[in-house]
Amino acid sequence: MRDRLERLLGTDVARVRDLGASHAWTLHRASLGDGREVFVKAASAASPEHAPSAGVFAAEAAGLRWLAPGPVPEVVAADEHMIVLPWLPSAAPAPDAAERLGRELAALHTTARPDAYGAPWEGFIADLPLDNTSDGRAWPRWYAERRLAPFLRRAAPHLTDGDVRLVERVIDGVESLAGPPEPPGRIHGDLWSGNVRWTGGRALLIDPAAHGGHRETDLAMMALFGTPLLDRILAAYDEAAPLADGRRARVPLHQLHPLLVHVALFGGAYRASLLDAARAAAALG
Structure with missing residues (x-):
C-alpha cells in the first residue's frame, strides 16, 4: 500500500x-x-x-x-x-452548514446543466455497474430503463413474483408518475446521509454515482436514510431553486432505485421498504 x-x-x-x-x-x-x-x-x-x-x-x-x-x-x-x-476532519452537523449545502446543491443541480441524462463514463453505485448511456430521451423512460429495470433484475432473487410485478407496474407507467418535465441536472446520484461529510463549517459530498439526472433524485435519497438537518437543507434549496409542485409525493418514485440497489446488495432486509415505495409510486397515477 x-x-x-x-x-x-x-x-x-x-x-x-x-x-x-x-x-x-x-x-x-x-x-x-x-x-x-x-x-x-x-x-x-x-x-x-x-x-x-x-x-x-x-x-x-x-x-x-x-x-x-x-x-x-x-x-x-x-x-x-x-x-x-x-482528509476531511469530521464535525457535527450545524444549521449554517446545512443551509449552505442546500444553496450549493441547488446551484450544482441548475448551473451548467448537461445536455442529456446519463454520463460519458461507465457508472457504478457501490461496486455495482450503472448504465450511464445517454440516449436523448426524457427522464421517465431513461430512469425506467437505465436504473429501475436493471436493478429489478438484480433484486429479483430476493423478491416474490408479485413484488416484481408491482415494480414492473411502476416501470410501465412511469411517464404518468414522474410529474412535470425536468431538464437534466448534475446530480450526485448516491446521496444518502453517509455520503454527506460534515467538515470545516460546511458539508461536502463524497462517493458519488454522478450523472445527468433528475434533481429530485438527490433530494429523495437524502430523505431515505435520515440526513441530519434535512428540513434546513431543503428549505434553503427551495428558496434558491424552487421545485415543481408535488415533489413530496414523488419521493417514493425516486427512492425506488436506491432501494432496489439495497435489496440487490443486502437481500430481503430492504424488501418491505421497497414495496412501500413501489405502492406509493404506483398510486401517483
Whole structure:
C-alpha cells in the first residue's frame, strides 16, 4: 500500500492507518511526508475474487471532477487501484452548514446543466455497474430503463413474483408518475446521509454515482436514510431553486432505485421498504 501510494503521489508516505473495509475496497488514512493528510480507498488485496472493477475508481474520480466546483472534495490522485482525497476532519452537523449545502446543491443541480441524462463514463453505485448511456430521451423512460429495470433484475432473487410485478407496474407507467418535465441536472446520484461529510463549517459530498439526472433524485435519497438537518437543507434549496409542485409525493418514485440497489446488495432486509415505495409510486397515477 505505502509503495503504491508513493508512486501514485510522487511523495513520501510517512504513515498509513487502516480504517476498515467497505464493499470491495479497503479504507485508509495516510500521512504524507509533505505534511498533508489524505484519505485512501483501495482495491482489496485480501479478496481478489471480489476486487472491484478498475472502473470504480475512474468513475468516482470523474464524477467528483464533473461535480466541481460544487460541494465536493478535490481528487488528489486516482488510478485503477485506488483513489486519494484530502482528509476531511469530521464535525457535527450545524444549521449554517446545512443551509449552505442546500444553496450549493441547488446551484450544482441548475448551473451548467448537461445536455442529456446519463454520463460519458461507465457508472457504478457501490461496486455495482450503472448504465450511464445517454440516449436523448426524457427522464421517465431513461430512469425506467437505465436504473429501475436493471436493478429489478438484480433484486429479483430476493423478491416474490408479485413484488416484481408491482415494480414492473411502476416501470410501465412511469411517464404518468414522474410529474412535470425536468431538464437534466448534475446530480450526485448516491446521496444518502453517509455520503454527506460534515467538515470545516460546511458539508461536502463524497462517493458519488454522478450523472445527468433528475434533481429530485438527490433530494429523495437524502430523505431515505435520515440526513441530519434535512428540513434546513431543503428549505434553503427551495428558496434558491424552487421545485415543481408535488415533489413530496414523488419521493417514493425516486427512492425506488436506491432501494432496489439495497435489496440487490443486502437481500430481503430492504424488501418491505421497497414495496412501500413501489405502492406509493404506483398510486401517483
